[in-house]
Amino acid sequence: MGPVEFIVLAFPEEQLRVPAVEAVMGLRKTGNVRLIDGLVVTKTAAGEVLAAEFDEFVELSGLLTHREAARLIGPEDVRESADLLERGSCALLVLVEHVWAEDAAIAVRAAGGRIAGSVRIPADRLGVA
Template sequence: MGPVEFIVLAFPEEQLRVPAVEAVMGLRKTGVVRLIDGLVATKTASGEVLAAEFDEFVELHGLLTGRDAARLIGPEDVHEAADLLERGSCALILVVEHVWAEDAAVAVRAAGGRIVGSVRIPPDRVPADPRAGVA
């Protein structure tokens, strides 16, 4: 198995934006990532936090079926993700495996190594041209 990541994708309204959802889910179809778990979290205008399964949304229905699906996202994760949201917004909460890195992870383990950490670099810290150096 390749590296697994917990990702929160926020949207400025209480409803998902279908084109963005389709683009993210397109990665799954190409085999770049494997979707392991996912929920939709909403932080209402009053500050209430709601969570919904993917099957409650037409555009997400059936994405978490099969052998790859696992229930890893718990209530604490939903509330932690909601802390990142503004009132009146929503987010896709995803747990994905980076399939593209699976071969490297297998080779590292076969050599007696292990993946011990990963740090996401914020987009504002990466220049448009990576050859120019980190800001």
């Protein structure tokens, strides 16, 4: 298995927009990453936090039906992610495996090594909008 990453994709409204949903659906199609788990988290205008499985949304239904799917995103992840959201917004929480790095990870482990860590560098730190 390649490196796994938990990503919070936040949006400024309580409802998901079609382009965001299409982007997540595209993750599976490219084969570069494997979608392991996912949730939709909403922070209402009143501050209430709601979490829903992908299958509760027609647009996301079936994304996690493959054999690798697991329920690994838990209540603590939902709470921490909700802290990143403004009231009246939502987020897609996704757990992805970087399939493109799987061969390197296998070779590292076969040599007695391990992936000791990784850091995501935000686009704004790289001067990319």
